[in-house]
Amino acid sequence: MDQLTIADRKFNSRLFIGTGKFSSNEIMSDALKASGTELVTVSLKRANLSKEPDQFVNILDYIDPDKYLILPNTSGANTAEEALRLARLAQNAGLPNWIKLEIHPDHQYLLPDPIETLKATEALVAENFTVLPYINADPVLAKRLQDAGAATVMPLGSPIGSNRGLDNEEQIKIIIEQATVPVVIDAGIGKPSHATAAMELGADAVLINTAIAISNNPAQLANAFKNAVNTGRTAHNIGLSEATNEAHATSSLTGFITE
């Protein structure tokens, strides 16, 4: 079984799903099921973090913690300090001590702040959180985060919600080549073929949200992404031939040599 291991936890699925932008919690829940995912991110600013049930703020009620690892994200934080406060709050609310670090003060493109992300990773690792930082596709930053104890690095394919695919492919290739922790392509993956391409490159997993959430049929598209991720992973494991500009005969040209 080609399992993915992050920290000490094993995952059978390499497709992670984000829970924003769905037209209802029920539709989101159906999409999670169809995707086969085992890891689901939830924005803490949208969740009920009090102990009291809340009929109006109830997204967590639709994500079964026995089926999915809930990965709280710190979206909304502009600084390391704010991300830390959110992470601690999530922990106090009984959520797993895993945290998807999202610090994007630029609201136009939601691009992550590398300096605050590194600071927050160092601090959260020191507090025994399992930290999965969302980053721009910067190979040196990826190494710095790895050294700081990040459990994965999550470079963006292209800006959040853009559906543009792997705009940062060349930098992502370097990150994949050099990383000693799993590499999860997060953001910008707009169609199943993008997910396949990311997995073929050697990404360990992909995280999808917008493409599925705004689809006309989220559950069916989630299933298509599941297949796309598996296809890409299989191709990567087998090993793909290099592309060339010339034609190559499929029958041997030098097979007449007998010795």
Add this chain to the structure above:
Amino acid sequence: MSFVNTFDNHANCLIPSTRKFKQLLNPVNAEELEELARLSASITRQHFGHTMRLFAPLYLSNECVNNCTYCGFSRSNAILRVTLNIDQVVTEASHLHSLGFRSLLLVAGEHPKFVSEGYLGECIKAIRDLIPSIALEVGPMETPEYSNMVEAGCETLVVYQETYNRNTYTKLHTSGPKKDFNWRLECPERAYRGGFRRIGIGALFGLSEWRNEALALASHLAYLQQNCWKVNYTVSFPRIRPAAGGFNPNHNLTDKDFLQLIFAFRITFPEVGIILSTRESKPLRDNLSKLGITSMSAGSHTEPGGYTGEGADDLHYTVRGRRVDVDNKNDSESLCSAQLATEQFEINDDRSPNQICEMLIENQLDPVWKDWDQSILCTN
């Protein structure tokens, strides 16, 4: 450096985004408007998904030292006034919380005596454990005062320029501190320095020619995005509604132009939130919920105490800054029939929050009540 330094020349200094915006404001036929609507709807779904944020205004006070000819709260309007005390504010907020609201806009007239910085800070602190997202729409402040509001637990500042036409602004704001155009224009920048995380800007449409108004607003937004970048921006295009004082707008914005305005903003600024209040009609709100709007108020009251009747025992007139009891004016009869303070303007869509949710769900939109957490900013 501030927007004030470039404002007067903004129409001649367009950047790619505002140039595109200006083109989008050119007159369109029905078919072209339809195309803009399609694009606007698609961009909105891409950036905001199938969601609609909901909020309610909570009016704290209708006392005001300004005379603004279009506003029901104008100082010289003989209206029933009240300022809610902290307990009354909590009662109103608790009621709104029970209806689902986790995002409230605290609104008050500008009055240093009744609506002081200390009072506003107390209001925020009193409701912040209940309401994760608190916004403020009050008279302009200095940066340190804004910092105090943020520290108290306020996340958003809303300040509309009303009109970006200096001459019109001067004519309409006849007395009071609001007369200072530049002081108001710099408000969002002071709010940014004060630490607010969302800033809402806008213009009151009907006061001046709409295309010029819209372009100035877009230029303001573009300036803020470049210079005050760590903030989530929202825009709003309120249209004048009937109010005490009986102001008649000279520049009515038609429904068709209103739609074009919304679509042009959405297409130019895909990530910016667009707010539509209960000033607008039911059919317009229902249809626009799918075409570009990202945040809506619901079941709104625009008078202090409007949700629960709080403050009804303290209604009075204010004449030249002094409280005048209703009995002294010999019209307690009208008070009995009114029972509430005078509203800022008449709302149009009077459906309950629950009915608005049903409409949104029918339109395949998820009503989002909570989209912020106090813990992000709150350190005390």
